Amino acid sequence: MDFGTRTVLITGAGSGIGLATARRLDAEGFSLVLVLRPGADCPTGWRSPVSFEYCDLARPNDVSQLIARVRAKHRSLDVLFCNAGVQPWDRKITPEGLELGFATEVVSTYLLIDGLTSWLASSQYPLVLVTGSLVHRWGNYEFEALASGKDFDPNQTYYANKLCQMQLVSYFASTLKVKGIPVHALEPGMTRTAFARHFCGFYRMMSVIWRPFMRRPEDVAEDVLRLLLTGDLMETSGSNWYRGRPKPLAPQALDHLAIWRLAEDLHKLCSALQQRV
Numbered sequence: 001m002d003f004g005t006r007t008v009l010i011t012g013a014g015s016g017i018g019l020a021t022a023r024r025l026d027a028e029g030f031s032l033v034l035v036l037r038p039g040a041d042c043p044t045g046w047r048s049p050v051s052f053e054y055c056d057l058a059r060p061n062d063v064s065q066l067i068a069r070v071r072a073k074h075r076s077l078d079v080l081f082c083n084a085g086v087q088p089w090d091r092k093i094t095p096e097g098l099e100l101g102f103a104t105e106v107v108s109t110y111l112l113i114d115g116l117t118s119w120l121a122s123s124q125y126p127l128v129l130v131t132g133s134l135v136h137r138w139g140n141y142e143f144e145a146l147a148s149g150k151d152f153d154p155n156q157t158y159y160a161n162k163l164c165q166m167q168l169v170s171y172f173a174s175t176l177k178v179k180g181i182p183v184h185a186l187e188p189g190m191t192r193t194a195f196a197r198h199f200c201g202f203y204r205m206m207s208v209i210w211r212p213f214m215r216r217p218e219d220v221a222e223d224v225l226r227l228l229l230t231g232d233l234m235e236t237s238g239s240n241w242y243r244g245r246p247k248p249l250a251p252q253a254l255d256h257l258a259i260w261r262l263a264e265d266l267h268k269l270c271s272a273l274q275q276r277v
């Protein structure tokens with residue numbers, strides 16, 4: 001099996017884990033579709049075919065347009081890597097009335113996987129990978145309050161958004177099994193990126209103190225490459241991978257009732273947003 005000739009779409013590819021992964025996969029000859037924020041500088045110096053797509057992932061309509069463009073422009077897509085994320089320190093609400101982190105991580109992950117499923121299904125070795133986090137274990141939420149940012153707290157909201165993403169991994173792992181598309185989570189561990197740039201006070205100080213002990217984004221990229229090149233991810237679905245090994249998801253990320261309720265709530269939310277366009 002040659003897993004190394006696949007086309008991989010990476011969100012959040014302009015910096016940190018996304019960019020390091022793109023560089024590593026490029027060196028191995030993968031074809032890449034890199035999703036950047038509109039107006040972001042285009043990283044240069046690629047060896048393999050790379051195409052850039054610009055999208056504000058916090059805007060569901062932009063995500064729908066991205067999906068349409070990807071389907072129109074690219075003959076095939078094998079791997080979808082939903083990696084973009086943000087942890088705002090203040091309550092920020094998008095024009096659609098969604099909390100910024102929820103829109104960026106939860107809604108875009110749902111729309112991208114849902115919208116690109118049929119495209120991925122035509123690949124010989126399809127795969128969906130979502131960047132998670134250890135902190136999903138501390139997540140807890142009520143859907144309306146989380147989506148609207150009503151009870152916003154910089155840490156609790158991020159933990160809950162990560163929990164939702166892990167519940168989506170479980171949801172799509174189960175619904176896409178019949179189409180032969182494995183869906184997995186990647187837990188990077190604390191990584192030396194610019195992710196903490198919005199942090200304030202004590203948490204900002206801690207992120208500076210911890211920085212020398214964090215993993216390098218290149219280490220996480222190496223994990224991703226290894227996972228893509230082995231058959232491990234193709235034979236199972238719904239696993240969470242940390243440093244190349246499966247690590248159990250939190251019980252609330254595997255709770256069937258909560259998972260299906262989230263999927264239903266997101267479906268209703270996205271349908272309502274689409275009708276407003």
Ligand SMILES: NC(=O)c1ccc[n+]([C@@H]2O[C@H](COP(=O)([O-])OP(=O)(O)OC[C@H]3O[C@@H](n4cnc5c(N)ncnc54)[C@H](OP(=O)(O)O)[C@@H]3O)[C@@H](O)[C@H]2O)c1
Nearest residue numbers: 012015016017037056057058083084085133190191193195
């Ligand atoms: N670093 C860690 O310790 C750590 C630990 C656990 C999990 N993670 C997860 O790892 C993932 C990658 O983060 P990172 O550490 O590599 O940090 P990062 O360098 O800040 O990467 C996040 C990427 O997402 C992009 N992004 C955010 N909002 C966007 C939007 N609305 N539209 C388009 N792109 C958007 C950012 O673009 P801009 O730069 O333009 O904003 C950036 O390129 C995230 O999902 C994060 O939750 C990180």
